Amino acid sequence: MLRPVCHKTDEHRSYLQALDDFDIAELLAKLSNYCTQQEQETLAALLISQLIQTIDAELIANYLSAMTLNRQDLLPRLINQKFSASSVDLPDDFPNTAKTPRFLYGDKLRWIGSDTDWGTAIGRFYNFAPHLCCWTWCYLIWLSKDSPSAVWTSADIAWEQDLEPVEGSLL
Structure with a gap:
């Protein structure tokens, strides 16, 4: 029916x-x-x-x-x-609008969620992050000699949101 x-x-x-x-x-x-x-x-x-x-x-x-x-x-x-x-224009009231950087020079850092690369923060710059549609900090990381990418490069850059402090004895 x-x-x-x-x-x-x-x-x-x-x-x-x-x-x-x-x-x-x-x-x-x-x-x-x-x-x-x-x-x-x-x-x-x-x-x-x-x-x-x-x-x-x-x-x-x-x-x-x-x-x-x-x-x-x-x-x-x-x-x-x-x-x-x-x-991508620098904010008019920079640096007043820039949030305080999370990491300092010398901090031991690694990429979040991975044990692939780690190293020491040796620099940072404020840059427009297209994937976030905003300005944020980007860090220059001197890779540890034991970091896998150290085979072909000595340094790399990473957005602040992609990094975390190293805990333990990676470095």
């Missing part, structure tokens, strides 16, 4: 389809790696709100123009130009 289709079921399917169509489901799935379900929904709403506030008419016009000309190959360059040109 066939059951009539429930209006609420159709609404629910439409809702789920909309979440999927607009990649909200994927956004929530990615956020699930970092926070609880309630936090995911709050953070997703915050990210979408931030996107809405930062919509740029020039970028949209360029996007529509590229689509009209069937030149989707231009889109990554248009987006990168827009964000790289304005975002």
Whole structure:
């Protein structure tokens, strides 16, 4: 016997389809790696709100123009130009806006979550981190002679967020 289709079921399917169509489901799935379900929904709403506030008419016009000309190959360059040109300028009130560096010269450090490379901080600089979309500290690390990469290089750089103090006798 066939059951009539429930209006609420159709609404629910439409809702789920909309979440999927607009990649909200994927956004929530990615956020699930970092926070609880309630936090995911709050953070997703915050990210979408931030996107809405930062919509740029020039970028949209360029996007529509590229689509009209069937030149989707231009889109990554248009987006990168827009964000790289304005975002990477040194903050106007630098160094007042720079957070205090977490590590000092001479600190023994290693890359987080790995035992692959470690060494001593011998320098640092404030730089724009494209993957974080903000300015942060980057460190010059003199590698320990026992560090695997020391076979082909004596020093490397790492973002502050990727480093942790060495505990134990690696160095």
